[in-house]
Amino acid sequence: MANYIRFDWAMKRLLRNKANYAVLEGLLTTLLEDKVKICKLLESESNQEDEYDKYNRVDMLAEDSRGELILIEVQNNNEYAYFQRMLFGASKLVTEYINRGEGYEKVRKVYSVNIVYFSLGHGKDFVYHGKTEFRGIHEGDLLELSPFQRQTFKVDQVSQLYPEYYILKVNDFNRVAKTPLEEWIYYLNTGEVPEGATAPGLETVKEQLQLDRMSQDELKAYYRHLDNIVILRDNIQTERAEGRAEGRAEGREEGLAEGRAEGREQGIREERLKNATAMKAAGIPIETIAQITGLTVEEIKTL
Structure with a gap:
């Protein structure tokens, strides 16, 4: 698809x-x-x-x-x-x-x-x-x-x-x-x-509205936008999780901070992998995909 x-x-x-x-x-x-x-x-x-x-x-x-x-x-x-x-x-x-x-x-x-x-x-x-x-x-x-x-x-x-x-x-x-x-x-x-x-x-x-109709600069701006969406959703999910855990997780401030950072990074990486897969399927050169997403050429080749 x-x-x-x-x-x-x-x-x-x-x-x-x-x-x-x-x-x-x-x-x-x-x-x-x-x-x-x-x-x-x-x-x-x-x-x-x-x-x-x-x-x-x-x-x-x-x-x-x-x-x-x-x-x-x-x-x-x-x-x-x-x-x-x-x-x-x-x-x-x-x-x-x-x-x-x-x-x-x-x-x-x-x-x-x-x-x-x-x-x-x-x-x-x-x-x-x-x-x-x-x-x-x-x-x-x-x-x-x-x-x-x-x-x-x-x-x-x-x-x-x-x-x-x-x-x-x-x-x-x-x-x-x-x-x-x-x-x-x-x-x-x-x-x-x-x-x-x-x-x-x-x-x-x-x-x-196909991805391959966008210029390289437009693609870069577009995927920055998607990264922002991932961060927004991660913050919302984190707020909910913290609310449920309030009163049961004393002394875990450092762990929560690390968990938020790791979750955000993982979410962004998963979104970039998904986007890279879509761009690769659309025939965009691997080197261009690497520049836009920040992934390595080797990572993209394995998708």
């Missing part, structure tokens, strides 16, 4: 190219269960990156053919207040994209799509959808739009007027991909496209 560029890196460097919109359109069409056509990408105060964020998160704001706004965010690092940040981002878009003096009927629909590579909250599923509904506290009925409102706003339900949230907990996916959405989650998790995948956009991934 061929290896492809991870989605978060592609978001930073490749998917802003209009020729690659089909990748994003495929993901959104599969997730929203509605044909999505991206007209343009937008810049907003909500999706600016600072120096810390450059390896930690990626925001992309798109406008579809119906004028709806779609905020796509990738988050690699654990953030306990992430739910609130989702709310802040969607709310800010609502206010940014309405002109002063316009009526509230001009408020635009916002979708917040969040691809998180850490354990967010507590739940059994790997894809969650949130929307706003109003139910009577006495009768339990769902508040509906009037016929005039349906005709004016061209929607059927009150919830369609409000921001909707999608959370893709890709690290929690550990099954065989059988549906188009599962095929996408598999790619987001592993960087690989399942054999026989039919989900919209994944064919473009196979055509446009």
Whole structure:
């Protein structure tokens, strides 16, 4: 199975190219269960990156053919207040994209799509959808739009007027991909496209996001990014392990430090070996692979 560029890196460097919109359109069409056509990408105060964020998160704001706004965010690092940040981002878009003096009927629909590579909250599923509904506290009925409102706003339900949230907990996916959405989650998790995948956009991934399309400098930057991801995940796992062991492991400060360092080094080495194997399979010269990954020529030859 061929290896492809991870989605978060592609978001930073490749998917802003209009020729690659089909990748994003495929993901959104599969997730929203509605044909999505991206007209343009937008810049907003909500999706600016600072120096810390450059390896930690990626925001992309798109406008579809119906004028709806779609905020796509990738988050690699654990953030306990992430739910609130989702709310802040969607709310800010609502206010940014309405002109002063316009009526509230001009408020635009916002979708917040969040691809998180850490354990967010507590739940059994790997894809969650949130929307706003109003139910009577006495009768339990769902508040509906009037016929005039349906005709004016061209929607059927009150919830369609409000921001909707999608959370893709890709690290929690550990099954065989059988549906188009599962095929996408598999790619987001592993960087690989399942054999026989039919989900919209994944064919473009196979055509446009191959490792062997990257220059040597791009490959170096890409694998530094993967090393950072390994370190982030190792830190998260270490924090959990320390929390479970707290109170039972007195006097082992030095051992924990050594264990963290060894685990981090081992994780990075395993990732480099995996990447070197993929590059070797893609026909990249062994000497180039050695320069990019830091492995020796002899180590690469044995892969």
